[in-house]
Amino acid sequence: MDAMTDLSRATESRSAPTLPGELGWNLGMVLRGYQSRFEDAVQGMPSGVRGFQVLSAVVHRDPPNQQALGAHLVIDRTVLTYLLDSLVRAGVVERIPAPTDRRARKIVATDEGRALLEQYEERVAAAESELLSGIDESEAGTLVALIGRLAMDIHRAQPGASPCEAMDHLP
Amino acid sequence: MDAMTDLSRATESRSAPTLPGELGWNLGMVLRGYQSRFEDAVQGMPSGVRGFQVLSAVVHRDPPNQQALGAHLVIDRTVLTYLLDSLVRAGVVERIPAPTDRRARKIVATDEGRALLEQYEERVAAAESELLSGIDESEAGTLVALIGRLAMDIHRAQPGASPCEAMDHLP
DNA sequence: CAATAATATGCTGTACAACAGACTATATTG
DNA sequence: CAATATAGTCTGTTGTACAGCATATTATTG
Numbered sequence: 448m449d450a451m452t453d454l455s456r457a458t459e460s461r462s463a464p465t466l467p468g469e470l471g472w473n474l475g476m477v478l479r480g481y482q483s484r485f486e487d488a489v490q491g492m493p494s495g496v497r498g499f500q501v502l503s504a505v506v507h508r509d510p511p512n513q514q515a516l517g518a519h520l521v522i523d524r525t526v527l528t529y530l531l532d533s534l535v536r537a538g539v540v541e542r543i544p545a546p547t548d549r550r551a552r553k554i555v556a557t558d559e560g561r562a563l564l565e566q567y568e569e570r571v572a573a574a575e576s577e578l579l580s581g582i583d584e585s586e587a588g589t590l591v592a593l594i595g596r597l598a599m600d601i602h603r604a605q606p607g608a609s610p611c612e613a614m615d616h617l618p
Numbered sequence: 619m620d621a622m623t624d625l626s627r628a629t630e631s632r633s634a635p636t637l638p639g640e641l642g643w644n645l646g647m648v649l650r651g652y653q654s655r656f657e658d659a660v661q662g663m664p665s666g667v668r669g670f671q672v673l674s675a676v677v678h679r680d681p682p683n684q685q686a687l688g689a690h691l692v693i694d695r696t697v698l699t700y701l702l703d704s705l706v707r708a709g710v711v712e713r714i715p716a717p718t719d720r721r722a723r724k725i726v727a728t729d730e731g732r733a734l735l736e737q738y739e740e741r742v743a744a745a746e747s748e749l750l751s752g753i754d755e756s757e758a759g760t761l762v763a764l765i766g767r768l769a770m771d772i773h774r775a776q777p778g779a780s781p782c783e784a785m786d787h788l789p
Numbered sequence: 790c791a792a793t794a795a796t797a798t799g800c801t802g803t804a805c806a807a808c809a810g811a812c813t814a815t816a817t818t819g
Numbered sequence: 820c821a822a823t824a825t826a827g828t829c830t831g832t833t834g835t836a837c838a839g840c841a842t843a844t845t846a847t848t849g
Binding site: 479481507578 | 636638640641643646647648649651653656670671674678691692739740742743746749750753760762764765767768769771772773774775
Binding site: 683684685695696698699700716719720721722723 | 826
């Protein structure tokens, strides 16, 4: 199993002294790389990256209302309103009254929306694997798995998931 | 070496089917978790997270001018201008004329700035390790190393995003 | 059942950050 | 010296997050 070799190499290269804040720099770099590839991949999708994410969540997670949808993607409700407006205009989703609660709207994908999603999912998957193409395949698998685990851990630890309550001004 | 066990477990848990775009969701979750902890950690630092990053880069990387500094942190020059204004007002850095090029300004930390940075670096380091506290220590090490590798790879592959070849000698 | 609170969504206004473009001062090059 | 490039600053525009209020519906309570 040469995975161990990869791990050893990875752990080794970590032996270089790490600055506080360097993890953030690396995360930012990775996220920027991801976003730029993602943006290219969803070129033409209504509302771009956000549109894809919303459509994907609607199709694959079937949230009961807008609030649940927004909470999952950490999108503010007022932002989700005009995001959905745009997707409805594009004909990929519909707002229908929620069956159990007439205050709420259930978001369902149209057939067009499903077809569009399938089409773009291939491109997004390609973009994701291209992002990881610079490191070994087994390392990439490990990385993706560990990021997933950490994300789950953070997700579990965040009760309200309201991430921007600390917008402080300078003195 | 039980590191191999960790890797196996990680790779295993990946066997669950992954949606296109899920990597992005996970990355977003991790980055949000990081940022919220980071923001708490730099509470009181002038200009918050950005201020810390700028001060850290000034002290540890000694960029020759504002352009190099901004390129490293991927901060727009116009944004860096008022960010530095704020840091200068706070007395943590100074703008001095660059010795080799009188068009440019060299940013140097004051003694106060260095002291402040040291103080906050402890808090940031604690925040970073707290972020990773939910997963095994060896896994965290692997994750940090792999993110670093991937970040380096993306950094190398990006021609326009950070044109700081003048100072490309990082670990 | 009436009254009140809570919830889901929509709408409006504000604040801040990103970005493009103009401008000044200096460098470099032919 | 003239022409062009670069470093930094300043200004104006745009996009987006968020708070606050409004409306419709549901839940709760007396």
